[in-house]
Amino acid sequence: MEELMCCCLFSSVSSHREKMISRILLLIILNSCLCAATFRVNVAQSCYQAEENHSITLEWTFTTRSNSSSSSLHIYCKLRQNQTESVIYHVFMGEEASLYLDKKFSGRVQTDKDVLREGRIRLHVSRLRTEDSGLYDCQVNTDYGWGSASLQLDVTEAPAVGPTERPEPKGKGNASSLGLIFIPVVPVICGIIYVIRKRKRKRLMGDAKHHKP
Numbered sequence: 424m425e426e427l428m429c430c431c432l433f434s435s436v437s438s439h440r441e442k443m444i445s446r447i448l449l450l451i452i453l454n455s456c457l458c459a460a461t462f463r464v465n466v467a468q469s470c471y472q473a474e475e476n477h478s479i480t481l482e483w484t485f486t487t488r489s490n491s492s493s494s495s496l497h498i499y500c501k502l503r504q505n506q507t508e509s510v511i512y513h514v515f516m517g518e519e520a521s522l523y524l525d526k527k528f529s530g531r532v533q534t535d536k537d538v539l540r541e542g543r544i545r546l547h548v549s550r551l552r553t554e555d556s557g558l559y560d561c562q563v564n565t566d567y568g569w570g571s572a573s574l575q576l577d578v579t580e581a582p583a584v585g586p587t588e589r590p591e592p593k594g595k596g597n598a599s600s601l602g603l604i605f606i607p608v609v610p611v612i613c614g615i616i617y618v619i620r621k622r623k624r625k626r627l628m629g630d631a632k633h634h635k636p
Contacts (some may be wrong), residue, residue: 461567461568462486462568462569463486464483464485464486464562464563464572465483465484465485465572466482466574467483467484469574469575470574470576471574471575472578473551473576473577473578474578474579474580474581475552475581476551478548478549478551479547479548479576481545481546481559481576482543483500483563483572484542485544485563485570486567486568486570488567491566491567492517493517494517495516495565495566495567496517496563497514497563497565498514498561499512499514499561499562499564500512500513500544500546500559500562501559501560502555502557502558503559503573504554509525509527509528510523511532511546512524512534512546512561514539519536531549531550532547532548533547533549535547544561544563551578553578553579555578556576556578557575557576558574558575559575561573
């Protein structure tokens with residue numbers, strides 16, 4: 424009889440413990456769902472275009488809370504190209520971390536730390552290259568929720584610069600135009616001189632005939 428009572432008591436305690444664990448898990452799940460519903464990560468615009476060697480500012484926004492500790496903020500921004508990923512910005516426990524940053528972005532990515540408190544991620548990328556094109560994704564984790572958002576950047580080649588034409592000297596154009604004018608005038612002048620000389624010769628020959636005895 425005592426053994427039966429012990430078994431029933433143990434079964435009751437186990438059942439109560441299982442119910443408590445189930446309720447705790449349910450509360451955790453509901454809390455996670457609530458945080459996910461209220462926390463948002465967005466992009467200022469979904470697509471950016473720029474030329475190589477220029478600069479551009481990529482921007483994300485996320486939900487903030489005044490009572491949240493900055494040490495709970497984790498940000499992980501990366502460039503996705505085909506099946507490769509390049510980390511361009513990393514915040515660990517509220518502080519910027521450069522351990523995992525890709526070397527090809529070294530010295531080319533600057534951030535606005537002041538606007539980070541307002542829930543804005545602003546990345547200034549300079550000296551753009553065509554290989555910087557791709558999908559940029561930022562994931563934000565806090566103690567009150569998490570989320571991510573992506574944007575597309577297309578970097579085109581700069582237009583080719585052709586050889587520069589040297590300006591002609593100021594007097595050169597005038598001289599050539601004058602030459603074109605004088606070319607048809609020269610034969611006319613020569614013809615007039617020829618006719619005058621011919622007439623003068625005939626006149627002299629006529630005078631000579633009249634003076635002969």
